[in-house]
Amino acid sequence: MSGNALRQWNDARSARRRGPEEMDRLRRRRLADLVAYVRANSPYYRELYRDLPDDVDDPARLPVTTRGELMPRFDDWVTDHEVTQAQVRAFAARPALVGSRFLGRYLVATTSGTTGTPGFFLADDATVSLSTVLGLLGRWRCLGPRGFAGIRARGGRTAAIVATGGHYMAIAGIARLGPAARRTRIFSVHEPVPRLVDGLNRLRPALLVGYTSVIGLLADEQAAGRLRIDPVLVETVGETLVPGERERIATTFHARVRAPYGATECTFLAGSCPAGWYHVNTDWAVAEPVDADHRPVPPGEPSATVLLSNLANRVQPILRYDLGDSVLVRPDPCPCGDPLPALSVRGRSADVLRFATPAGTQAAVAPLALAA
DSSP: OOHHHHHHHHHHHHHHHHOHHHHHHHHHHHHHHHHHHHHHHOHHHHHHTTTSOSOOOOGGGSOOBOHHHHGGGHHHHSSOTTOOHHHHHHHHTOGGGTTSOBTTTEEEEEEOOTTSSOEEEEEEHHHHHHHHHHHHHHHHHHHHHHHHHHHHHTTTOEEEEEOOSSOOHHHHHHHTSTHHHHTEEEEETTSOHHHHHHHHHHHOOSEEEEEHHHHHHHHHHHHHTSOOOOOSEEEEESSOOOHHHHHHHHHHHTSEEEOOEEETTEEEEEEEOTTSOEEEOTTTEEEEEEOTTSOBOOTTSOOSEEEEEESSOOSSOEEEEEOOOEEEEOSSOOTTOOOSOEEEEESOOOOOEEEEOTTSOEEEEOHHHHHO
């Protein structure tokens, strides 16, 4: 780890050892600092927050923001005035630059615009590092020292099945992993399942990462004996991992299973636990379940959407941002013992598509292979 990453690791572990009260204190302090920063450096937020009091540490006092409102104001939204949307668009139009630093200092990630507005998002090195650190911390909690040793003993070989061909967050982030990137082989989600199986059998990864629906297809292949790998950890991303599917994947691969929950706007929002819930990293992120009118929804009831605040990103601040996901906050303590808020995510699942082939067999296609 770099010196900055090591500090982030120690800070995150220390906050979790001290408990929810310390996490809440950090969240409030970081939110107040970020609000003050954006008022000073973002013309958009300066205008939006002009009637707010000087010191705001409660997200409920902030106006709601949306992608549809923010993207047209991109140049006023960002806090680095050397950045323009025209420059970012031109950079993102060049696939050869995936993972390179825009202006020498920012990761660029794009979203497809399934909500109607394509997204262009920036993250500085500190935010990219924090995302990696919180991901490693989640893996540590899932695997423990023995599991980590098992991955190291296998050379850290990692297979990542992700969308390729653009500046998507997964592939752009992997390109910025440094030495870990050299241990990671990228498989395109567009590849036919037989080709994925052949490549994975050759690689025999210790860590298997991919869209939930793709991992489900690979579990079918493993059960049928065509795929023959023995990962230490299987990590599903992009779609909700329901408990029954979690158990099937774990049993089929004889591996631990973990499912981070995040978005391009905040990759480190939450991580899954053995009980099947997502625990929010409340020291660096805020997730507010609300109804269609953006009023708070109590624990135990599904929300219409969730308002996201990313407390790390200072170049393109995400504050009370309507993410669009429906979530349900657990009303009682999680049986896994993690005291951080636990939630389930609804509406991020999709059915695998199956087509008849001329040979009379079936070909399966993961839905995100068509959407990517």
